[in-house]
Amino acid sequence: MAFNFLTADVEQQKQCARYRARQCVAEQNGRYVKINDKSYLNFSSNDYLGLNHHREINQALSVGAERFGTCASGSSLITGYSYAHQALEHDICDWLNKPKCLLFASGFSANSALMQALGHESSQLYLDKLSHASLIDGARSSAAKVKRFLHNDIEQLQRFLAKNQQTENQDNELNQVIVSEGVFSMDGDQADVANLAKIAQQHQALLYLDDAHSIGVIGNKGQGSSSLADIDVVMATFGKSIATSGAFVACDNNLAEYLINFSRHYIYSTAISPALAWATKKSIEIIQTEHWRREKIIELSKLLTEKLDKKIKLIENSSSIHAIVIGDEITTLDVCQQLRNKGIWLSAIRPPTVPQNSSRLRVTITASHEVKDINYLANCINEVIQ
Incomplete structure (x- = not known):
């Protein structure tokens, strides 16, 4: 049969722990995401400033549609x-x-x-x-x-x-x-x-x-x-x-x-x-x-760095994105699943998106997060990464 590579290549992705699948999001905001009827603290969003669902932006969208x-x-x-x-x-x-x-x-x-x-x-x-x-x-x-x-x-x-x-x-x-x-x-x-x-x-x-x-x-x-x-x-x-x-x-x-x-x-x-x-x-x-949104990201990012155990390999920076490098794909997926069991939604980033043996958790902090969210995240990461 022609195009056998379609199924063969997907199967190969599964074998090397690089298989990707979509997740249908029922609801989300800067802090939470609801998937399969379960709500998670969301640390995978690129809505860095927490502006999604902002009332004035939604109103502008409605006005724009009418006009x-x-x-x-x-x-x-x-x-x-x-x-x-x-x-x-x-x-x-x-x-x-x-x-x-x-x-x-x-x-x-x-x-x-x-x-x-x-x-x-x-x-x-x-x-x-x-x-x-x-x-x-x-x-x-x-x-x-x-x-x-x-x-x-x-x-x-x-x-x-x-x-x-x-x-x-x-x-x-x-x-x-x-x-x-x-x-x-x-x-x-x-x-x-x-x-x-x-x-x-x-x-x-x-x-x-x-x-x-x-x-x-x-x-x-x-x-x-x-x-x-x-x-x-x-x-x-x-x-x-x-x-x-x-x-x-x-x-x-x-x-x-x-x-x-x-x-x-x-x-x-x-x-x-x-x-x-x-x-x-x-x-x-x-x-x-609204300068406070940027200031809050800096504050919460600093808190995450302080709360994570020193054994955690964190790529430190001053942006919203914080990479926690774990290494191999299977271990990274396992850590990701353990965090989901604790109500935290994170993405496992694997090759070829990142180099071999540098699979990681990509943590994004937004202006919608609270201090208690960061504390909980850090405690859970410290617990599951041995």
């Missing part, structure tokens, strides 16, 4: 670009101090689109080793030369850039793009944004940052990595801290014009829901003013 409809009814280059989209783009430009902004259906789509756009045959892309799959896929499908530097290894990146400039014929156009993430999704650590921006300027390269896990959480007004340095191109998603759906790319006028004319992801995709755009506009307004 603009729930569907864009076309791509942005036909009749899908509404006033709701334009207003949201303007707000993002003001927020991040960028000339232009374009909206995309998802972060994966935006990253793929930008890697293909910047990945001209005359370009060289330098990606951090832990860059998101969408960045890697987009870069590999581009016409550019692609090189990956060791995670957060600034010195190796500089060597790559210097070597490329020495070997490249001066008569040829040299288009170099440094690609990284503001906060890395699996480790929760940050890129050295200020240093990356400095290096990019020194080598006349563009700096591209995926700020999906930084936006809203970092910066006095939640500007993400843009609060740390002047970044050439910023991509961020709406489905995490901003608590809606979709993504944006903030850049200069030239790149925006190029994307509008040549990016297949942008040209041939239906625009995001204008009602969601209107709700996103309200969410960003709240993010900029």
